Amino acid sequence: MALPDDLRELYQQVILDHSRSPRNQGRFSADSCIHVHGDNPSCGDEIDLYVRFNDDGSIRELKFEGQGCAISQASASMMTEKIQGLSQEQIVGLIQDLKHTVLGQVPILKPETLGELQLLEGVQKFPQRVRCALLSWNALEQAMKIKANRAD
Numbered sequence: 057m058a059l060p061d062d063l064r065e066l067y068q069q070v071i072l073d074h075s076r077s078p079r080n081q082g083r084f085s086a087d088s089c090i091h092v093h094g095d096n097p098s099c100g101d102e103i104d105l106y107v108r109f110n111d112d113g114s115i116r117e118l119k120f121e122g123q124g125c126a127i128s129q130a131s132a133s134m135m136t137e138k139i140q141g142l143s144q145e146q147i148v149g150l151i152q153d154l155k156h157t158v159l160g161q162v163p164i165l166k167p168e169t170l171g172e173l174q175l176l177e178g179v180q181k182f183p184q185r186v187r188c189a190l191l192s193w194n195a196l197e198q199a200m201k202i203k204a205n206r207a208d
């Protein structure tokens with residue numbers, strides 16, 4: 057679904073803002089979190105994601121450190137803001153929705169759920185950029201798998 061032009065312009069400002077001043081940057085000590093490293097060699101993007109989970113699988117807090125292109129860093133920054141306060145189930149749904157959007161497939165949830173993340177739909181025309189946009193989300197997915205395995 058195409059975004060109206062005025063919304064697109066606003067969202068582009070948001071992406072620039074996030075890439076220039078990323079939110080939730082930093083790290084936690086290794087024994088107090090799950091740490092996942094992700095990289096995207098084709099673009100030179102790297103991300104280190106540090107996640108502290110609640111017992112119910114929702115996320116208590118998370119931080120990231122990274123370097124790379126604006127899309128990869130803005131996507132990570134927006135992710136850290138977007139998933140605060142969501143249940144495990146909602147996060148799983150959001151990751152799926154985001155992937156569908158970036159890959160140009162039909163989102164399962166309502167577009168409103170994605171909010172500013174909808175702007176990332178712009179990368180679907182550029183396969184190289186899809187990896188940039190998904191880097192942090194794949195890292196988050198991996199962290200959730202690690203958490204789930206530990207809980208067993």
Ligand code: ZN
Pocket residue numbers: 096099100101124125126127128187188
């Ligand atoms: Zn990139």
